[in-house]
Amino acid sequence: MNTNLQPSGSAYFITKPTAESERHTLSVLVDNEPGILARIAGLFSARGFNIDSLTVSETNHEKGRSRITVVTVARPKVLTQIKLQLERLIPVHKVHDLTQEGKCLERELALVKVAGKGEDRVETLRLADAFRAQVVDASTGSFIFEITGKSSKIEQFIALMVPLGLVEVVRTGVSAISRGSDKM
């Protein structure tokens, strides 16, 4: 048997994968042109890659550049393929696997609407304070909180709000940047 065999770059490998899937955050610097998001999303769906979270916005207006942060879960070989396939797209300047390259900061913003009465409202505010969530809208029967942080912190906050009258949540998805003075 092939001693060199490692799982292939296909997301649909025929034999049982021997390597574990990992969660990685990629930062993709692209030209902000029409259809760029469709190119990226189309590549992921065509090749069976996962998207856990995707955020995009223009970051350099003069040069017309956007930065896309993609969180994906895949085996190491597939992660390499994802990076190489992204780099093959013509409007893509750079792809950095922030998780692989070392320490990076990941932040996400969520707006959380909670409706409740009496003691629940007091408890809601107390927890929000502990999580440093800001009240951005309030009525006699509800609050809307703005919370920023790691995805795990936001998930924890949302979980705590469920019994206190969680109504709905919107999340931006992860934005990530490398630590230190290096530029992408």
Added chain:
Amino acid sequence: MSEQMSGAEMILRALKDQNVEHIFGYPGGAVLPIYDAIFQQDDIKHILVRHEQGATHMAEGYARSTGKVGVVLVTSGPGATNAITGLTDALLDSIPLVCISGQVPTPLIGSDAFQECDTVGITRNCTKHNYLVKKIEDLPRILHEAFYIARSGRPGPVVVDIPKDVQFAMGEYYKPSNESDHKSYKPQLNGDLGAIEEAVNLMTRAEKPILYTGGGIINSGKEASESLRELAELTGFPVTSTLMGLGAFPAKSDQWLGMLGMHGTYEANLAMHDADLIVCLGARFDDRITGRLDAFAPNSTKIHVDIDPSSIGKTVHIDLPIIGDCNNIILEMIRIWREKTNQNRLSASSVWWKQIEEWRDVKSLRYENSDEIIKPQFAIQRLNEAVKDKDTYITTEVGQHQMWAAQYFQFNEPNRFMTSGGLGTMGYGLPAAVGVQVAHPDATVIDIAGEASVQMTMQEFSTAVQFRLPIKIFILNNEYMGMVRQWQQLLHGSRYSSSYSESLPDFVKLAEAMGGKGIRCDDPAKLDDAIQEMLDYNGPVLFDCRVSKEENCLPMIPSGKAHNEMILPDTKDIGNVIDEKGKILV
């Protein structure tokens, strides 16, 4: 330097500045201004096709036989959707194409206008890149960029979708500028010297090496084929190639093992399986090549030279990747090799070559000939014999005849074999032959076809008649979709579901009806004369070569099996070879 002109005129001017001489297209409402501009100039010749798919395959044949970019012009909506198959084919086989498509005027985009489709959306995943030109100011840049992207790096198809109002708009034209200044697209052409040096070190120490080459050598230019020959001679290594790389290394060389892979030779596949060093030059370890992945070349160190980093390590683990243009890297290998030694690594008397000779003696391409019925393998050998002193280009459709052509026709030069490898497009060969003949009007251009495939794009025979292109369509007619039938025999108990070519046309009458010549032959004794008659006729010919009906294309690595588990020509009962696990594979 700039000049005022309309968008349509700009397109023609840009084509001229990109040294385009021929374009393949079909008019329609959304490209009328471009056709008007074509009418008013003489530099670029337009070949009117019968169906847009034909235009794309013609452009592919043109591009692959010349190394230039093939150009297609289609209208919006159905014009663009009909081109999809050819674009995808060009993407998988790395063929440089620029496809200009008309689009409804910008104010109508998104309104479901007549003959509107989202061309850029539909072609996003089947092109190397695509553009929708919304402003006349962008048109010259995009046109030049499209050509640069199509031909550089790993070549591929590029679509430029141009709304009708942009074709009418007046703007400033400028010539191509410094293309390599593209802000994000920068293909790596020179390999890492340290890696090349390491590769040569491995090569000088290898006991059982093999050069595994592919279409990348052909895309790298004629020089790359020369360099490959030099490298092979210098090292004494055996050479095998994928379907797409045939001709880059001469089939007449003693070092040539034949094609490898599913229908490759026994010696090529066994040499791959037993090799201790595989030097892959411009090939991509495609599933037709590797067979069962976990048993692929188990004891080898693998060097992979490719211009496309994503091809490396995609299916097979690579020990030493080298990214860059094949020719540059082979030349560096030769230089470094010469610095180290002036000796062959392998002489003809080495243990490895002796082993290869033993495999060669199996004669995996043997077949039982007949006096009564024409064997398809025999037909191709006779065809090869008849044209061996001519300037010949071969195209094929897809199926058994394609594999027989690859096995039995001897290719000694690059750019001489045009076939649909990656996508496997039936109907590729006839229009591709038209494109090749346009580029090489005095050459002998033969489409080795099957009776099923050829009917898919048969209408382009009429294009050949119109433009006096003397293509020869050599149909191996076994009245079956032969490869489908073979797989049904292998996997489905010989239940030939829908694979019989029912209600075939009379190809001789059909050729005549379309203004060409038809020839039929079913007698092996008369075959040579009939082939000569075909070659002597100065015009397009449909040759209906009636061959044995249930011939199988062998040898074969059955799906789910390894290189050393081939079916050889004398295997009995091929219906029991493939196990349950292999049946799901294609």
